[in-house]
Amino acid sequence: MAQIAKEIDRDKLLDIYTRTMKVNRTDEKFRALLMGGKVAVMYYCVRGQELVSAAAMAALEKEDYVVCTYRGQGEQTAKGIPMEKWWGECLGKATGTCKGKGGTMHITDPETGIMVTTGVVGSGLPIANGLAMASQNNGDGRVTLVSFGDGAANIGGFHEAMNMAQLYKLPVIFLCQNNRYGEHTSYADHTDSPNIASRAEGYGMKGVTVDGNDVHQIYPAMVEAVARARAGEGPTLVEAMCYRMMGHFFGADFSYMPPEHIAEMKAEDPLPKLRQVMLDYQFTEEELDAIVADINAQIDAAVEHALAAPLPDIDEIYKDVLEETA
């Protein structure tokens, strides 16, 4: 892995911590609701990958574009979708980002820059190129980040998109969250190359593998990739090594994970590590607890709001099909 550890500004670190805990508390809350039978929807847990999403979103500007996947809660909440709208959509309510018509796998909030959440593995990369192409065409200075897993690196669209992005030097960042599993298949059982980032070289692109559980690796790598894109120097493939600490989706069996893998991922859990970094930066336990308590309160309020919110009108099934039906 690349050793690009750099000092991080204290305010930025606090920002990353806050975003990380927002992702984590949202994930915990969602699992509690599902476990308690309060809601019954598809949810793809992000436990173990909170820091990667938070650091990536902290490296972007508000107006930058993001394309993510069904396991996109981290990007969505860390980029800043208003919680009430986010929960509203996840619970299929009229108050959701997409009026309840997209759901957990298709969260879209252009105001926050979450342009597409795709449910199809690998399909986000070609679309991210297009968003970046628009920025290149109109000179608006935005960059586009697309997040995907290691499983996506083996689908055709990945390769087509990587080649095209490098060919045109598009302002795009390919963030591969290598969580070691593609659906229920381990990395070793779906890929023989030692890592994903080395594929970048095959396209003439810059690629880097970093520890996604170490804020001093993932955040500087993201900053560098964003700067390269913004300067017109082209795309970067950032591979963030991390762990998916749950099954493919909530409720899915993951007993196939070997005990040594479980032990390894517990030892590498990004949350205690980040907490320790915060303490090293002279944040106090009380300050950090207060941040989490505040996030919990916001989430609780947003969930209450969403639970009480109205369902979409039945007529919505006919609307937004074409402009004529808007």
Added chain:
Amino acid sequence: MAQITMTQALNLAIDEAMADDPGVFCLGEDVAAKQGGGVFKITSGLTEKYGANRIRATPISETAIIGAAVGAALAGQRPIAEIMLMNFVGVCMDQIVNHAAKLRFMSGGQTPCPIVIRTTTGVGVGFGGQHSDMLEAWFAHVAGIHVVTPSNAADARGLMRASIDANDPVIFIENILCYGLKSEDPGPGYRVPLGKAAIAREGTDISLITYGRTVLDALAVADDLAKEGISVEVIDLRTIAPYDEATVLASVRKTGRALTLHEAVRPFGTGAELAANIQEKCWDNLKGPVRRIGGTFSAVPFASHLEQAWIPQKSDIVAQIKASVGKL
């Protein structure tokens, strides 16, 4: 008035749309000046006017082409993506069907996807099984897409302009054998609204509903049959989906008979949907069953005499019409 070919008509429509709106741009294989302005020259001369960013020659990567068009559209631009030959849509169906068509709906109306996907095809050119198919029914079956095809140069100019204006994805199907067809130039700014059929020829005995290249066959047959006293009304749908139901139903209510005709294979084709809808809504007006003609249900063959036999024949059209109106 000057005559223009369909090739010129499409080029003019794209040119004037690009001049009017800096957000309109083209991408696709071989579309730029270096490659000769596209294999069928539709984008010829546009690189010189608008530069390489707005006429982007791409790698042979259909998924990346359509994905890029989708993304650019979400960012407010109006991409015109070329899929060189219609069969190649098989490579990028995910981007068209799961993304372009659905993003408006799945986002609750926040992210419309205004892209034009230009593609060409046609049986009778000798291109064989993977370069000839009319696949319009694949897209007509998906909510959230307009499917458009012109049968003459004037309509090509007007439909292309309207397709670029549209705020949703349009599959714009060109037929290789129609590029040389000439019309009187309808002039700058001409638009043919999407979803509006044309009555290509008025008649009273039977409604022959078709689109694209087979409109020419339909008109030729109608001419011949007029000499025998059979009056055929030819409807050119122009927009295959969502189609102009009002015009179709009004025509069938008038004539009491209907025949659908398309180059695509007959089973599960658009003719089946038209026939079913006509029978549901015009039952009391119908003097007989709605009939359908389509291509042979096999891959398009290579050998010229096989290929010619594969295509719906004018003699079939005549026979079906005579069988239908037999009880005049």
